[in-house]
Amino acid sequence: MARRPALDRYWWPSSDLPLASVDARTKVAQLAIEASAPPFGLAPSGGGWLKWKESMWVENTLQYLDEPGEWVLDTKTRRLYLWPPQGAPGKDIFAPRLRELIRVEGSIDSEGPTDEPVRNLVFRGLAFTQGDRYTKEHDWKGWGIQHAWELFDRGTALVRFRGAEDCAVEECRFYNSGGTAVRLDLHCQRITIARNLIDHVGQMGIFLCGYGPGTKDVNRNNRIVSNHIHHCGEIRWDAVAICAWQSGSNRIAHNLIDHCPRQAIAISGVRNPSFDRSRACPESGRTIRWHELPPSVSEGHYWRRVIPFLHARDNMDNMVEGNEIYRVIEKLGDGAAINISGAGEGNVIRRNYIHDLFNTDAVAGIRTDGWQSGTLITENILYRCAVSGIQLKNRNHIENNILVDTRRGCIAFDQFPEDEAVGGARIRHNIFYDSRDQARFYRYSPRLFGHQRSLRLPRRPESVLHRRQSVLEQELPGRVAERRHRVP
Numbered sequence: 001m002a003r004r005p006a007l008d009r010y011w012w013p014s015s016d017l018p019l020a021s022v023d024a025r026t027k028v029a030q031l032a033i034e035a036s037a038p039p040f041g042l043a044p045s046g047g048g049w050l051k052w053k054e055s056m057w058v059e060n061t062l063q064y065l066d067e068p069g070e071w072v073l074d075t076k077t078r079r080l081y082l083w084p085p086q087g088a089p090g091k092d093i094f095a096p097r098l099r100e101l102i103r104v105e106g107s108i109d110s111e112g113p114t115d116e117p118v119r120n121l122v123f124r125g126l127a128f129t130q131g132d133r134y135t136k137e138h139d140w141k142g143w144g145i146q147h148a149w150e151l152f153d154r155g156t157a158l159v160r161f162r163g164a165e166d167c168a169v170e171e172c173r174f175y176n177s178g179g180t181a182v183r184l185d186l187h188c189q190r191i192t193i194a195r196n197l198i199d200h201v202g203q204m205g206i207f208l209c210g211y212g213p214g215t216k217d218v219n220r221n222n223r224i225v226s227n228h229i230h231h232c233g234e235i236r237w238d239a240v241a242i243c244a245w246q247s248g249s250n251r252i253a254h255n256l257i258d259h260c261p262r263q264a265i266a267i268s269g270v271r272n273p274s275f276d277r278s279r280a281c282p283e284s285g286r287t288i289r290w291h292e293l294p295p296s297v298s299e300g301h302y303w304r305r306v307i308p309f310l311h312a313r314d315n316m317d318n319m320v321e322g323n324e325i326y327r328v329i330e331k332l333g334d335g336a337a338i339n340i341s342g343a344g345e346g347n348v349i350r351r352n353y354i355h356d357l358f359n360t361d362a363v364a365g366i367r368t369d370g371w372q373s374g375t376l377i378t379e380n381i382l383y384r385c386a387v388s389g390i391q392l393k394n395r396n397h398i399e400n401n402i403l404v405d406t407r408r409g410c411i412a413f414d415q416f417p418e419d420e421a422v423g424g425a426r427i428r429h430n431i432f433y434d435s436r437d438q439a440r441f442y443r444y445s446p447r448l449f450g451h452q453r454s455l456r457l458p459r460r461p462e463s464v465l466h467r468r469q470s471v472l473e474q475e476l477p478g479r480v481a482e483r484r485h486r487v488p
Contacts, residue, residue: 012262012334013037013147014237016135019058033138036148036283096132099179100155106163108186111291113216115187117165124170128158133178133202133235142286145245146268146341149238150180150207152287157183157207161191168192178202178235184247185209187218196227202235205257210246213270213309214289219247220311228256229264237261237331245269246287248312248344254322261331263339267318269310271342271371272303303371310344317346326356333361336391340367345374355383364391365406370416377401388412388443397426404433409443 013036020032058064065072065081072081082089102123107116134156136148143152150156157180159169164187174181174196180203184191188208198205206227210219224242233239241257243266244250257264270284275298277285297305312318325337337354340347354365365382367390368375375396382389382403389406390398393415403410410432432441 012238012332013149014261014332015148016059016235018135033136034141036144094130096130096178099132099134099157100160101128101131101158103155103160103162104164104167105160106187108163110186115163115218117163117187117189118167119165120167121164122168122170123159123172124168125172127173127175128181129174129176131158131177131179142284144283145209145243146266146271146283147238148283149236149240149243149266150204150209150245152209152212152284153185156180156203159183160185161188163187164191165189166191168194169196170194172196174198174201174205176200180204180207180239181232183207183209184219184222186211188247189218189221190223192223192225193227194223194225198227198229198232198241200231200234203233203239204243205229205232205241206243207240208244208247208250210248210311212246212284212287212289213275213306213311214292215309216289216292217248217311220249222247222250224250224252224255226254230257230259233261240264240266241328242266243268244312244318246311248318250318252318252320252323255324257323257325258327259330260328262329263335263337264325264328265320265323265338267312267320267340267343267347269312269342269344270306272306275306307344310342312343312347317348318343320347320349321351324353326354327358329357329359329362331359333359334363336362336364336367336369336387338366339369340372340375341369342371347374348376348378350376350378350380352380353383354380354385357385357387360386362387364388364408364412367391368393368396370394372396382406392425392427395424398428398430399426400429402431402433405435408440410434410441412443 015035017035018032020030022029060072062072062081065083068083069085070083074081082093084090104118104121106118109115134151134154136151140151145152158174158177159181160183161167162185168191169182170192179201181198181201182193184207186209193206206224208219208222210217229241232241239261240263241260242252242255242264244252245268252265270288274283274285274288277298293309297309320338328337329335337357338349338352340349349366357365364387365385366377366380370393372393373395376399377390377397378399378401380401382401383405385406387406388408389403389410390401391412391414392398398411410430411427
């Protein structure tokens with residue numbers, strides 16, 4: 001076979017990669033392109049790392065065509081081998097020829113300060129299907145979006161806006177396709193993606209991808225509202241249902257997201273290690289607009305120097321509100337239903353309902369990941385999760401949330417070695433409830449945090465004394481303004 005994809009799984013990413021060669025005698029295989037992470041999956045275990053089961057396997061080779069419903073494509077001979085689910089092959093065999101079905105594109109000046117967008121196009125009531133997937137080129141490193149969930153400025157979606165304003169995609173369906181459903185690339189403003197059904201796509205549902213860090217901040221003020229997204233990421237398991245990267249002042253609201261292999265909503269930017277020019281090729285390093293940045297941006301401890309050039313910050317914040325999310329992070333680990341990382345300050349996550357997360361390899365319902373600060377997490381309800389309710393890294397704020405039966409604690413604390421200190425984080429006015437006799441409301445060390453004024457509700461009157469004792473032992477040491485316990 002000229003091309004045989006293999007998959008790597010390192011707890012949080014997945015990749016489909018071509019094999020260059022296999023030596024059966026030495027049992028050594030060579031990949032044709034570099035993976036986004038070491039190609040043998042690892043997962044945390046008791047402070048160490050263990051190899052994850054089924055971390056790598058081979059697909060699309062005749063040796064494994066051994067049951068009905070399977071197929072193999074030999075791209076060298078242009079021959080398809082199909083074992084029909086039953087009987088003889090039917091006439092409903094389709095092969096995609098295009099990755100993009102519609103592209104709305106203005107005049108893009110990639111290195112310059114301004115673009116000329118297309119305006120005022122609306123797509124309503126259409127169905128998009130059977131697009132091809134995008135496969136990574138050999139020189140892809142440095143163009144990845146965070147852990148290479150997607151790639152910067154690539155034609156991977158059925159409908160793609162690239163230099164557009166005041167457009168809309170409404171009441172459409174995107175289904176049975178190999179790539180992403182909708183992309184908003186580079187200059188995209190006041191675009192509405194609303195009331196669409198997106199299901200069974202190979203990569204992301206909706207992807208907002210602005211310019212890399214610099215002064216060209218033109219991907220903003222978009223509305224992603226009232227969409228139903230399920231079963232995305234069916235080829236790329238690390239794909240996100242809705243992702244906004246280097247994009248600000250967007251409203252992501254009232255979407256229903258379920259049955260996805262990893263995260264439901266991600267707000268992300270170029271994270272600090274990519275600004276270290278001594279590294280060989282960091283995850284998003286080639287997207288950085290170095291000609292617009294001062295030389296000092298990559299000197300020393302540069303987090304605060306970087307924030308002004310991230311496009312989801314201050315007045316450019318994103319509002320993630322009113323979404324319902326369940327049964328996500330079903331195949332990979334790490335991450336959260338709503339995850340924000342390296343996106344700058346001023347983002348708000350509020351009034352979301354997150355429930356029924358059953359994968360114990362996940363981290364939390366909501367997480368502020370590495371190199372993230374100034375995020376407000378408020379008025380959310382998290383219910384029946386096999387993981388922590390909220391994981392906090394860095395100086396972010398958790399207020400007025402309700403967390404019920406989150407099995408690994410209501411709030412977990414963690415921090416990367418390169419992260420900033422967490423002093424000044426506000427964690428207050430939350431309600432914690434656990435139906436088990438042994439409640440654990442906090443995980444990890446809760447040192448250096450601000451005042452805690454959360455109300456805890458024991459399940460039964462007879463468990464109050466026991467529950468009170470366990471709670472006080474886990475309380476934030478020396479910084480408690482008020483402790484209250486009530487029986488519902």
